[in-house]
Each structure stands twice: as structure tokens, then as C-alpha cells.
Amino acid sequence: MSNITKKDIETFGKVLAEIGIALEENPSILLDVLISTNKSAKPKEDKEEVGDKAKTLNIFDEFKDKKKSEIESELSSFNKEELKFIIKSFSLGNTKLNSVPKLAEFIADQVSKRTKDVFINQE
Missing domain, CATH: 1.20.890 (cAMP-dependent Protein Kinase, Chain A)
Incomplete structure (x- = not known):
């Protein structure tokens, strides 16, 4: 000035x-x-949409009798946004992970520790 x-x-x-x-x-x-x-100006990146498969997936019923490695391999078919949606919708906790393999590993770890959805009857 x-x-x-x-x-x-x-x-x-x-x-x-x-x-x-x-x-x-x-x-x-x-x-x-x-x-x-x-x-x-640079166009904004469109976030990937959450597919119907991720919205209708019930991880506790689907992965109840599977090993952690099997769960991870099935979850790797989802994209990052879908995995974050699954984490949020099933109250699996907060995570700063950002890659598909790490998110799949996180979900598989959480699901293998739990036997059922404890929030299922909550209103």
C-alpha cells in the first residue's frame, strides 16, 4: 500500500x-x-454415483459366513463413493481412508468383528 x-x-x-x-x-x-x-474454467469432476447394488447391499447378511479376504475381494468391485456410502449407512465408524482397497479392507475388518447389525431396530 x-x-x-x-x-x-x-x-x-x-x-x-x-x-x-x-x-x-x-x-x-x-x-x-x-x-x-x-x-x-476447468470443469468440476463429477462424483461417481452410488449404484443400486451398493444401496441394496446388506453387508451383515451378505458377508456373515465369509472370510475377511473374500469380503475384501467382493467389495473391491465397488467404487470409492459406494464404499463410503456403505460405511456411512451401516455406521461402521469414521475413516480418512481414500482408496478402494483400503476402504474395502476397513469394511471387511469391521464386518468380520461384528456378527449382526446392532442398529437394525433403532428408530
């Missing part, structure tokens, strides 16, 4: 006044600029 002089502020004010006049005469100029910058 110490490098800005009074003359710089006056000049900037004149520039802003000219921009204001130009926008009053033709407001679509600013809209065109905003639209072109939005198009050139």
Missing part, C-alpha cells in the same frame, strides 16, 4: 468511471466476459 499514490488512485477512478459508462451503454459486454471465463 505504501507504493500507491494519490495520482494512482485518481487514474484508477477514471478507469473505473469509463468501465461504468461502457457497461451502462452495453451491459452484455460484462455478461459475455463472465460466460467466456466460466467456459474456460
Whole structure:
């Protein structure tokens, strides 16, 4: 701020006044600029959708009699978002894991420790 002089502020004010006049005469100029910058911006990555298979899966019934390695191999067919959905929907605890193999291992570990869903009758 110490490098800005009074003359710089006056000049900037004149520039802003000219921009204001130009926008009053033709407001679509600013809209065109905003639209072109939005198009050139990187598109956001779409999160993978949670499939019906993950939504209808009951991990306690499905994996009741299976070994941990078998559970992990079956869970590896799901994507990351689906595995996080499973963790959340079955209250398996919080995790900062982010890869499919680690999430599958986490779920398999939790399921192998539990014999049934303890939250099934909770309202």
C-alpha cells in the first residue's frame, strides 16, 4: 500500500468511471466476459454415483459366513463413493481412508468383528 499514490488512485477512478459508462451503454459486454471465463474454467469432476447394488447391499447378511479376504475381494468391485456410502449407512465408524482397497479392507475388518447389525431396530 505504501507504493500507491494519490495520482494512482485518481487514474484508477477514471478507469473505473469509463468501465461504468461502457457497461451502462452495453451491459452484455460484462455478461459475455463472465460466460467466456466460466467456459474456460476447468470443469468440476463429477462424483461417481452410488449404484443400486451398493444401496441394496446388506453387508451383515451378505458377508456373515465369509472370510475377511473374500469380503475384501467382493467389495473391491465397488467404487470409492459406494464404499463410503456403505460405511456411512451401516455406521461402521469414521475413516480418512481414500482408496478402494483400503476402504474395502476397513469394511471387511469391521464386518468380520461384528456378527449382526446392532442398529437394525433403532428408530
